[in-house]
Amino acid sequence: MTGALPALPVLLPVLGAGLVLFPLPHAVVRALSTGVLTVVLVCEAALLVLADSRGPQVLHVGGWPAPLGVTLVADRLSALLLTVSTLVALAVLVFAIGQGTAEERPRAAVVFHLAYLLLVTGVSLAFLSGDLFNLFVAFEVMLAASYVLITLDADESRTSAGMTYTIVSLTSSLLFLSLIALVYAATGTVTLAQLGPRLAELPDGLNGAFALLLLSVLGIKTAIIPMHFWLPDSYPTAPSPITAVFAALLTKVGVYALLRTQTLLFPRTDVWTLLACAAIITMIVGILGAIAQDDLNRLLSFTLVSHIGYMLFGLALFDTRGLTGSILYVVHHIVVQAALFLAAGLVVGRAGTAALHRMTRRPYPGVLVVALFAVPAMSLSGIPPFSGFIAKLALLQAGAAQGGPAAYALAASALLTSLLTLYAMTRVWTAALTARAPAHGEEPPPEPDTPTARTSGTGRLMLAAAAGMTVTGLAIAVWAGPLADLGTRAAEDLLHPQAYRSAVLGEGNR
Amino acid sequence: MNSVDVTMALVVGGLFTAGFHLMLQRSLMRIVFGFILLGHGTNLLLLVVGGSPGRPPVLDGEETAPTADPLPQAMALTAIVITFGLTVFLVALAYRSWRLSGHDEVRDDVEDRRIGTARERARNEPGPEHDAHGTTNGGNR
Known part of the structure; x- marks a missing residue:
């Protein structure tokens, strides 16, 4: 029974998506997709327990052993991220049902649920896939669903934003495919468990070229700064639940792929200076971009780009503490960024505009909405009792323990970025969330083309979903100890992949 | 190989x-x-x-010639x-x-356009520098 468990997070959403295509009543479709995600969540929690107690759970699909067939692998890192991401996907789905996104027309509602379930399928498959080509397919399933979601019922501006997003993602996918072809030509395999030793046998130049190509491919998908330009243009144009699920999941899948492939394929023992530089630039430039924005959703998208830098921080250090910090940060950020975008959806819904300089003249959105925005905002900025503080502390301790110049530079820019994040959040606070206080500080820049306000809704479901995300963020802070232990064990697995290899390839076959 | x-x-x-x-x-x-x-x-x-x-990679038992x-x-x-x-x-x-x-x-980049219009109005609005060159028409930056 437990043998088939790794297949369920992929299989159930895809079957659900198939069922949605039948002409069913509206309520049934909603119940179906929420039900599927709930069952998947339970399976993934079970998978996490199994992976933590018994080691990596491996499923050779169709009974074909590892180098030949499709292999699904759930180790601690995959299972942890699977559980968190499905939890967030479920909350966002509830929010979307409450808001009635794209549900004015029944056809659009069907497409929304279909694409949403396929998105979850792709995300789950990406976390579970045990070879490079399968990872590519997972990215494609996920991205194809996201192309549909971002251009669903789109007007002119959303269509052109979706066009940018689609073309950039497709280009990086084709580069990924070329990389897979070249790696296969050089090593004769695409199974992650086999690739590490075989890549190490290659000449240094070739190995380095593969590492760089992989970094740039995943860098586009993850929005590392020189390759981030598509994200703030496309994400904020979608309705708030769709932006929330994209922000929470898509870039994190890229980060997961970076963590998995770089540790498994290109293991190293020292600090990775190139990635450290990329992390520093991502953090600083991203947050400066956020400060310059007047549109609330654009501002949050830039903070998303900026905080990708924190996840690269730990990977750049390339030791147990650093990777633990990265894993904690990914978990924290999936939850908190989704909570922020959902709360922003509520704020924008109440104010009727996303432009900060106009919000100052709108009525007070109410204590509950303010609290739902303020708690994740403080968490994102790293204020002590919240989850962001714990994740940042882990990273800073890792930087201090490493002690090299790159580590100190990373730690310093991480601190500066937290401070600037707090400043950006304070701007939102003074503009949108105070009871008609006149905005002090600088004059907000004029906005000639403010996106039209999204459909407003004040359903209890939306509040409940946003509150659920905020409470989950608090829970991460409360159970930080066990979570950090789990993160450390997952980081150890990443740095010592022998267990992973023997689980995938069978004993004595590595 | x-x-x-x-x-x-x-x-x-x-x-x-x-x-x-x-x-x-x-x-x-x-x-x-x-x-x-x-x-x-x-x-x-x-x-x-x-x-x-x-040869097509179909195994039918006795043949041993190398397949694709x-x-x-x-x-x-x-x-x-x-x-x-x-x-x-x-x-x-x-x-x-x-x-x-x-x-x-x-179309032009949003930030680009904002900086452009701001310049036209001769207002010194500080645009985000990194996006000044982040136009949307490059697929492979």
Whole structure:
């Protein structure tokens, strides 16, 4: 029974998506997709327990052993991220049902649920896939669903934003495919468990070229700064639940792929200076971009780009503490960024505009909405009792323990970025969330083309979903100890992949 | 490993060059064509890496002659399906964009436009510097 468990997070959403295509009543479709995600969540929690107690759970699909067939692998890192991401996907789905996104027309509602379930399928498959080509397919399933979601019922501006997003993602996918072809030509395999030793046998130049190509491919998908330009243009144009699920999941899948492939394929023992530089630039430039924005959703998208830098921080250090910090940060950020975008959806819904300089003249959105925005905002900025503080502390301790110049530079820019994040959040606070206080500080820049306000809704479901995300963020802070232990064990697995290899390839076959 | 067919290598290289060149153009239709060429180049590359052609990789017991490597063929098939599907989606999107906006040019970057209008009004609004060059029409930055 437990043998088939790794297949369920992929299989159930895809079957659900198939069922949605039948002409069913509206309520049934909603119940179906929420039900599927709930069952998947339970399976993934079970998978996490199994992976933590018994080691990596491996499923050779169709009974074909590892180098030949499709292999699904759930180790601690995959299972942890699977559980968190499905939890967030479920909350966002509830929010979307409450808001009635794209549900004015029944056809659009069907497409929304279909694409949403396929998105979850792709995300789950990406976390579970045990070879490079399968990872590519997972990215494609996920991205194809996201192309549909971002251009669903789109007007002119959303269509052109979706066009940018689609073309950039497709280009990086084709580069990924070329990389897979070249790696296969050089090593004769695409199974992650086999690739590490075989890549190490290659000449240094070739190995380095593969590492760089992989970094740039995943860098586009993850929005590392020189390759981030598509994200703030496309994400904020979608309705708030769709932006929330994209922000929470898509870039994190890229980060997961970076963590998995770089540790498994290109293991190293020292600090990775190139990635450290990329992390520093991502953090600083991203947050400066956020400060310059007047549109609330654009501002949050830039903070998303900026905080990708924190996840690269730990990977750049390339030791147990650093990777633990990265894993904690990914978990924290999936939850908190989704909570922020959902709360922003509520704020924008109440104010009727996303432009900060106009919000100052709108009525007070109410204590509950303010609290739902303020708690994740403080968490994102790293204020002590919240989850962001714990994740940042882990990273800073890792930087201090490493002690090299790159580590100190990373730690310093991480601190500066937290401070600037707090400043950006304070701007939102003074503009949108105070009871008609006149905005002090600088004059907000004029906005000639403010996106039209999204459909407003004040359903209890939306509040409940946003509150659920905020409470989950608090829970991460409360159970930080066990979570950090789990993160450390997952980081150890990443740095010592022998267990992973023997689980995938069978004993004595590595 | 095996030696590579020079003709195939040149064709793959040519497809990549033409594809990226077209993707850097301003017109959406050219970008779509660029994507199509790039997709063909990639799929061909997948086939080329399978090594020299051989017997079809079907095992029927007694034959021992070397067969072609089936794995790149499987990967190329999957990749062809994916690129084909996404090409259709892209063409539909380009058509919709043309229907809605009446032209098929890639628009300027939002930040770029803001900085431009701000300059026109002779106002010294500090735009975010990193986005000043982040135009949306480059597919492969």
